[in-house]
Amino acid sequence: MLLDWNVNSISRHAFQLREQPGVQLIGEGAFEAGVVHDDVKILYLFHMMESGALSEMLELLGCANIPAALSDHPVVTVSSNLYFVPLVATNPHVSADTPAHFPKLLSNLLQPSPRAQRRALAYANKTNWGVDVPVIAVHIRAREEGEDNDDWPTRDSPEDRLLQELWKCVEKAVVRELASRPGDWPEYDVFIASTTEKSRTAGAEALKKHASGLRHVLMLPKLERNRRTGLGAIDAMAEALLISRSDVFVRLVVGTSGFSTFAYLSNALRYQTEWASSMAPLRTDKDGYVPNYIVTNDCGPQYCYAGSPKLRMADVSFHGKRATQRSCGDVVERVWKDRDQSAWVDNAFNKCHGLEAVEDGGEDEEL
DSSP states (O other): OEEEOGGGGGGGGTEEEOOOTTOEEEOSOSTTTTOOOSOEEEEEEOSSSOHHHHHHHHHHHHTSOHHHHTTTOSEEEEEESSOOHHHHHTOTTSOTTOOOOHHHHHHHHEEEOHHHHHHHHHHHHHTTTTTSSOEEEEEEEOOOTTSOOTTOOOSSSOOHHHHHHHHHHHHHHHHHHHOSSTTOOOOEEEEEEESSHHHHHHHHHHHHHHOTTEEEEEOOSSOOOOTTSHHHHHHHHHHHHHHHTOSEEEEEETTSSOOOHHHHHHHHGGGOOGGGTTSOOOSOOBTTBOOEEEEOSSSSSOOEEEEOOSOOOOOOGGGOHHHHEETTEEHHHHHHHHHOTTSEETTEEOTTTTOEEOOSSSOOEEO
16 A cells, blocks of 8 residues: 555645555655556545536445456556545455454554654643643634635634633533542643634633633644644644643634544544653543543534533534435445444434533433
């Protein structure tokens, strides 16, 4: 397998390919790697693509005997922005025990770059990260001018009501996850990261002013916020690594139900611990992940929810049955039903399904 960053070449500053037989990183093109060939099968899979082309890919990955279908092509290239392993894992020609666990698969192929590791570790050592008190990580996904915004944040900073619900949700998460007995208010630090400086500053000010038990607000200093530069990619990875070492993770995508690829990466990095061997041990662990909380005004009257940290395949059901209904059934519906029989509602994934509303008191309510 050859890995080419292509248009995402800046990512090489954040990640490092793990050395292993049969896998090689290539640079400017395929010529140096010796893979140029007249017969190349090119596979594209993106959530926003022509529905007919998407249906062909869903048929191949979800229904076909993939090695046999590609056997006539000596070279196959794959370009995608979707985590499609869950689709392949439900293919009837693929072994039923095929793993689709993103953190494990990621760690088998890539690790954080040495520069990103050093950046995160230096800040953790400087702040005595997690030594005296737990750390609550907060990530705010806000709208950035000129960015792709796949997760559709609607503003460059949360409005006042959402900021109020953010610090309230932090308090609820602390009580649920860290209090040893009812009535306790454990002290904690908060590490806050965001896609915009405006939202990071607003979140920090709201937490400092209102959150009970908060000791310090931590923020990575001298941040390069341009993710199209090498330093920007390194800083983004450093923030993700620090979040992965938190005791609770509270995330907010302004104006949506909370899907964030950065958040799922941060959760997955919890499984890569070599870089943090000198840091304080993790206090809490839930199925290998940090407990996740989501702040959103897009899922009903409540704002604070406990949510899954696991990366899901993005929903492409909006292309319609003509694209998703293939020779072996509706392959997208099968991916969701394979995880939870009730996740599919009226042939469309309920984006708020599985979020557990965290009440001020009494029973929590699962959506």
